[in-house]
Amino acid sequence: MDIVSIVNHWFEWSTNNWVNMTGLPRETFVPAFVGSTVLAVLSF
Numbered sequence: 341m342d343i344v345s346i347v348n349h350w351f352e353w354s355t356n357n358w359v360n361m362t363g364l365p366r367e368t369f370v371p372a373f374v375g376s377t378v379l380a381v382l383s384f
Contacts (some may be wrong), residue, residue, distance in 0.1 A: 358372070
């Protein structure tokens with residue numbers, strides 16, 4: 341498997357988990373993911 345398909349697979353899996361856990365639409369996953377990453381970097 342190449343890296344792109346691995347990332348795509350992980351992204352799909354994470355998005356589905358996000359929808360199942362939060363009940364929020366798929367579109368909210370990316371901003372939440374980016375926001376939490378930025379916060380983690382800043383607090384580090």
